[in-house]
Amino acid sequence: MDNPFFINKGPFKISKILSLLDASNDIVKDNIDINDITDLMSAKENDITFFHSKKYNEIAKKTKASFCITTSNLKAELAETCKPIVVNNVLVATAKLTEKFYPNSVNDFFDDTCSIINETKFKDKIKYGKNVLVGNNVSVGANCTIGHNTIIEQNVSIGDNCSIGSNVILKNVIIKENVKILDSSVIGKHGFGFFPNNTKNLRYPHIGLVIIEENCEIGCGSTIDRGSMSNTVIGKNTFLDNQIHIAHNVKIGENSIIAGQVGIAGSTIIGRNVKIGGQAGISGHLKIGNNVDIAGGSGVIKDIPDNSKVMGYPAKSLREFLRENR
Amino acid sequence: MDNPFFINKGPFKISKILSLLDASNDIVKDNIDINDITDLMSAKENDITFFHSKKYNEIAKKTKASFCITTSNLKAELAETCKPIVVNNVLVATAKLTEKFYPNSVNDFFDDTCSIINETKFKDKIKYGKNVLVGNNVSVGANCTIGHNTIIEQNVSIGDNCSIGSNVILKNVIIKENVKILDSSVIGKHGFGFFPNNTKNLRYPHIGLVIIEENCEIGCGSTIDRGSMSNTVIGKNTFLDNQIHIAHNVKIGENSIIAGQVGIAGSTIIGRNVKIGGQAGISGHLKIGNNVDIAGGSGVIKDIPDNSKVMGYPAKSLREFLRENR
Amino acid sequence: MDNPFFINKGPFKISKILSLLDASNDIVKDNIDINDITDLMSAKENDITFFHSKKYNEIAKKTKASFCITTSNLKAELAETCKPIVVNNVLVATAKLTEKFYPNSVNDFFDDTCSIINETKFKDKIKYGKNVLVGNNVSVGANCTIGHNTIIEQNVSIGDNCSIGSNVILKNVIIKENVKILDSSVIGKHGFGFFPNNTKNLRYPHIGLVIIEENCEIGCGSTIDRGSMSNTVIGKNTFLDNQIHIAHNVKIGENSIIAGQVGIAGSTIIGRNVKIGGQAGISGHLKIGNNVDIAGGSGVIKDIPDNSKVMGYPAKSLREFLRENR
Numbered sequence: 015m016d017n018p019f020f021i022n023k024g025p026f027k028i029s030k031i032l033s034l035l036d037a038s039n040d041i042v043k044d045n046i047d048i049n050d051i052t053d054l055m056s057a058k059e060n061d062i063t064f065f066h067s068k069k070y071n072e073i074a075k076k077t078k079a080s081f082c083i084t085t086s087n088l089k090a091e092l093a094e095t096c097k098p099i100v101v102n103n104v105l106v107a108t109a110k111l112t113e114k115f116y117p118n119s120v121n122d123f124f125d126d127t128c129s130i131i132n133e134t135k136f137k138d139k140i141k142y143g144k145n146v147l148v149g150n151n152v153s154v155g156a157n158c159t160i161g162h163n164t165i166i167e168q169n170v171s172i173g174d175n176c177s178i179g180s181n182v183i184l185k186n187v188i189i190k191e192n193v194k195i196l197d198s199s200v201i202g203k204h205g206f207g208f209f210p211n212n213t214k215n216l217r218y219p220h221i222g223l224v225i226i227e228e229n230c231e232i233g234c235g236s237t238i239d240r241g242s243m244s245n246t247v248i249g250k251n252t253f254l255d256n257q258i259h260i261a262h263n264v265k266i267g268e269n270s271i272i273a274g275q276v277g278i279a280g281s282t283i284i285g286r287n288v289k290i291g292g293q294a295g296i297s298g299h300l301k302i303g304n305n306v307d308i309a310g311g312s313g314v315i316k317d318i319p320d321n322s323k324v325m326g327y328p329a330k331s332l333r334e335f336l337r338e339n340r
Numbered sequence: 341m342d343n344p345f346f347i348n349k350g351p352f353k354i355s356k357i358l359s360l361l362d363a364s365n366d367i368v369k370d371n372i373d374i375n376d377i378t379d380l381m382s383a384k385e386n387d388i389t390f391f392h393s394k395k396y397n398e399i400a401k402k403t404k405a406s407f408c409i410t411t412s413n414l415k416a417e418l419a420e421t422c423k424p425i426v427v428n429n430v431l432v433a434t435a436k437l438t439e440k441f442y443p444n445s446v447n448d449f450f451d452d453t454c455s456i457i458n459e460t461k462f463k464d465k466i467k468y469g470k471n472v473l474v475g476n477n478v479s480v481g482a483n484c485t486i487g488h489n490t491i492i493e494q495n496v497s498i499g500d501n502c503s504i505g506s507n508v509i510l511k512n513v514i515i516k517e518n519v520k521i522l523d524s525s526v527i528g529k530h531g532f533g534f535f536p537n538n539t540k541n542l543r544y545p546h547i548g549l550v551i552i553e554e555n556c557e558i559g560c561g562s563t564i565d566r567g568s569m570s571n572t573v574i575g576k577n578t579f580l581d582n583q584i585h586i587a588h589n590v591k592i593g594e595n596s597i598i599a600g601q602v603g604i605a606g607s608t609i610i611g612r613n614v615k616i617g618g619q620a621g622i623s624g625h626l627k628i629g630n631n632v633d634i635a636g637g638s639g640v641i642k643d644i645p646d647n648s649k650v651m652g653y654p655a656k657s658l659r660e661f662l663r664e665n666r
Numbered sequence: 667m668d669n670p671f672f673i674n675k676g677p678f679k680i681s682k683i684l685s686l687l688d689a690s691n692d693i694v695k696d697n698i699d700i701n702d703i704t705d706l707m708s709a710k711e712n713d714i715t716f717f718h719s720k721k722y723n724e725i726a727k728k729t730k731a732s733f734c735i736t737t738s739n740l741k742a743e744l745a746e747t748c749k750p751i752v753v754n755n756v757l758v759a760t761a762k763l764t765e766k767f768y769p770n771s772v773n774d775f776f777d778d779t780c781s782i783i784n785e786t787k788f789k790d791k792i793k794y795g796k797n798v799l800v801g802n803n804v805s806v807g808a809n810c811t812i813g814h815n816t817i818i819e820q821n822v823s824i825g826d827n828c829s830i831g832s833n834v835i836l837k838n839v840i841i842k843e844n845v846k847i848l849d850s851s852v853i854g855k856h857g858f859g860f861f862p863n864n865t866k867n868l869r870y871p872h873i874g875l876v877i878i879e880e881n882c883e884i885g886c887g888s889t890i891d892r893g894s895m896s897n898t899v900i901g902k903n904t905f906l907d908n909q910i911h912i913a914h915n916v917k918i919g920e921n922s923i924i925a926g927q928v929g930i931a932g933s934t935i936i937g938r939n940v941k942i943g944g945q946a947g948i949s950g951h952l953k954i955g956n957n958v959d960i961a962g963g964s965g966v967i968k969d970i971p972d973n974s975k976v977m978g979y980p981a982k983s984l985r986e987f988l989r990e991n992r
Binding site (some may be wrong): 470503506555665 | 706773775780815818833835850855860864887909911913929931947965967980
């Protein structure tokens with residue numbers, strides 16, 4: 015994965031990887047270098063991948079990865095060129111190995127490369143407030159403004175004509191042209207993803223980014239978490255009001271309008287031209303179609319087809335909801 | 341409108357205004373100066389106003405404005421002294437012209453007049469923390485305290501005996517005596533008002549303020565947006581808990597109590613002695629009476645008369661809700 | 667109470683206390699020193715306590731306090747060694763007297779003992795960002811990191827291996843080992859507790875702390891209020907997502923998982939291994955058992971026994987909810 019934020023520390027010898035995963039060494043003939051860990055579809059020769067659910071059978075048959083972390087039940091489905099590494103818990107093993115390749119994707123310590131902006135190359139190039147901090151290798155386009163006390167961590171990229179408010183924190187995010195990020199938002203921290211464990215939970219590495227497309231507005235006090243394996247994406251010309259929470263891997267289409275205090279749980283995909291009323295909540299791993307209207311306060315717990323209007327908790331057809339609640 | 345925050349850049353010649361709105365020039369005999377744009381009721385001779393719904397027919401008949409942005413259906417209702425300017429979309433045209441009169445009411449860039457407080461006249465006058473920033477023409481009363489990293493933008497006025505927390509952002513707000521604003525609140529940004537447009541939404545100018553009356557408390561991480569044409573008002577001795585969102589043009593009466601994470605949508609008017617439980621949401625453009633109790637978690641979607649107790653989503657009589665949910 | 671944050675300004679003569687409470691002086695023979703004000707159970711000889719509800723009859727019979735603020739109806743239940751002080755409103759009188767003993771527990775002004783961290787003893791001991799502020803008598807363990815612009819007020823204690831984000835505000839909190847506090851959280855302000863009053867509400871003193879046990883994570887933009895008489899506690903290895911609000915006196919057991927935008931009202935006690943879905947709300951003064959699952963968006967308004975799964979508003983058995991909402 016070509017990713018400016020999380021540097022791949024590989025390659026690692028397959029023998030080292032097997033030992034890290036407490037897996038049998040029998041499968042290895044040549045102690046080859048493994049270049050990267052990624053999903054079944056993206057993996058190339060000399061990469062390692064993972065396969066934990068039969069719903070990916072078809073993709074598993076075609077993966078180009080040389081190795082795959084999987085279970086004894088699933089291993090028969092893999093492409094012939096891909097050797098299975100059988101473990102008890104595929105996702106835990108994958109997290110462990112992802113952290114090996116991308117060690118800085120877990121802990122989210124503050125960015126110690128940050129300098130006061132007037133000691134950087136931006137000094138005379140953009141308009142900024144007091145106490146603005148920027149990390150290494152940040153890029154900021156033409157005609158941007160950056161408010162007081164804002165922190166822009168390393169490798170963040172901001173397009174032309176953007177306006178970033180005060181007290182904002184940006185990390186692991188790519189912001190396109192003409193975007194407004196309002197005061198006190200926090201964008202790009204890792205998602206709320208971990209394996210519960212009775213004495214010390216195991217955090218999941220998050221190597222995805224946040225991508226905010228052209229012409230968006232993100233309201234005050236909002237939080238947008240970066241993705242774990244994929245990215246969190248806010249589509250073009252989509253406006254978010256204040257105090258919204260967007261979890262990891264969520265993708266929102268263009269021209270959508272999301273009112274205050276809405277929350278969208280992890281990995282949900284939302285279409286374009288979607289309107290979501292204030293305080294509505296959307297569960298994780300759902301698919302919301304295009305041109306959908308979700309009334310304020312709704313709780314959405316299943317997929318919604320294109321062109322629907324819904325309301326209620328759980329959300330149902332608006333017409334049905336209003337009839338039942340006359 | 342006498343408004344310290346948004347400076348009227350007028351007057352403008354009526355010919356220039358007609359050209360900006362792509363309207364016919366036929367109606368003009370004298371190319372007079374137009375002083376201001378405001379609502380039907382407040383407008384004076386040589387002002388321009390707007391009229392987009394027949395529910396304002398009675399006021400339209402009496403407006404003193406010299407010109408009015410309206411539709412061909414409505415124009416006959418106007419006072420004889422008021423010349424109609426017919427456009428396709430009254431609100432879009434009004435937004436465009438309001439931006440012409442008040443150009444700094446749309447973009448909310450950070451306040452570049454801010455200085456570190458110990459380089460200002462406040463140096464020895466009030467008690468303040470580290471890194472406090474104040475803009476031009478700020479006024480702060482006697483016996484106030486201002487926490488670390490707080491930003492007070494230009495023209496903000498704070499009464500006597502107020503305590504402002506740390507990491508607070510204040511803009512376009514008038515704060516009366518004995519108010520507490522707790523940490524990390526953001527007060528006075530523009531509301532979430534714009535005209536959706538498929539490639540680039542058109543932001544609505546917000547020339548209203550936030551007014552926070554005597555003895556109020558505003559909790560941590562809350563956001564209160566300023567009004568578009570009118571003000572957002574928090575009445576005397578009203579207390580707001582943490583993480584509350586108050587949208588533009590909302591008015592809350594005195595002695596009200598609003599618990600954590602409540603959200604109130606735009607232009608809703610709330611009476612006095614109102615109690616709102618945690619996480620309740622109230623839709624926009626509603627009227628909530630005096631002495632109303634709204635239970636936590638409720639979703640209010642219609643007006644509520646004085647002295648009612650409601651609960652549920654949609655909110656109904658508390659008695660009925662409890663009977664149905666035994 | 668042995669409390670580094672709120673210093674007991676006592677002892678005070680009982681005659682002074684009676685006069686403050688507008689209570690009759692008749693009951694005093696010796697004008698003794700009163701050392702402290704605390705609850706019926708914790709009070710010792712020469713302390714004063716309060717008793718306002720018959721549900722505490724059994725404890726009242728055994729209190730060791732020398733004096734008790736109570737009503738004429740309840741006073742007969744008190745231990746013989748404890749003299750009643752009869753008032754109209756027990757809680758208001760208790761608040762008034764608590765403020766006398768602990769005057770800095772009411773107003774939460776910013777901490778004016780804070781210095782820039784690189785002018786303190788922490789300069790070469792821990793890793794920190796720009797503009798970090800620390801108050802008097804703060805302690806920070808080994809191997810901690812503290813992000814930019816973060817404020818750590820006086821007497822706060824942080825254990826080893828903690829990571830504190832940027833723009834965080836910590837006050838009146840004890841943080842154990844290996845805890846992560848993410849960006850823009852505000853921890854330890856007073857709770858939303860006061861006596862409504864038609865011209866000026868009377869704030870309740872909050873002399874409790876926040877205690878965050880080992881291995882916890884607190885998400886971005888969350889607020890955790892300190893307790894009034896008791897503490898607010900987050901149990902070991904409990905993870906909170908972004909934008910969560912935890913009110914005063916709440917106690918959460920270990921190994922719990924709380925998703926984004928959840929709100930928990932004052933004095934509710936939550937067991938261990940509890941999972942709470944996004945945007946759920948829990949009313950105050952409830953008891954939630956161990957191993958409870960509360961679905962996202964639920965509104966919990968009564969106690970929940972161990973090992974239950976609930977959903978809905980008001981929350982009911984998950985099975986029942988799903989059957990009714992097919």
